[in-house]
Amino acid sequence: MNLAINGINTSAVKDVNTLKTSPGKAQASFANVLKNAISNVNDLQVLSDKKTEALALGKIDDLHDVMITAQKASITLQATVEVQRKAIDAYNEIMRMQV
Template sequence: MTNINQIKMQNPQLQYNQTTKATPFQAQQKFANTLKDALSKVNEAQNISDQKTIALAKGETLDLHDVMITSQKAGVLLRTTVEVQSKAIDAYKEMMRMQV
């Protein structure tokens, strides 16, 4: 079984139903909600990383490994978000250059 099929089985909302087609407004809302959810997860990871870093600086925790792992995860999420943003902007610019 491919990875895509595994993801679809784990997330039934990703299943495509050919009999039901979304309107452009519904598709836009779903895309906007997906982006909002992703950004909120990045923000949450950044906040958790900040909290753990502050706790380490105050001496409230001595688990340096956990702080560093959390920081790295937050950094990877942020870099990924910036790359997705860049690709989306590039795609938008490319569409604006198209001749109709």
């Protein structure tokens, strides 16, 4: 059956049973996504530090690029901290649930 919802072709969607994965694979996948995200945040922070240092030493003179890089690093770090807080709040809420 070929259904189109808002221009999305659903004929390519597989059966739900074929999309199941084991808990171990899901954990490994989540761990990899989390590791890559944290690595990305770190890379942006390091790049910002390098550009700021190069600006201070007079090696580059594009202040706009340095400021944009610093803001990207700052926003990414703030978003990461917010996600961390939400994850901790969710964990604490789950721990308070009575079974």
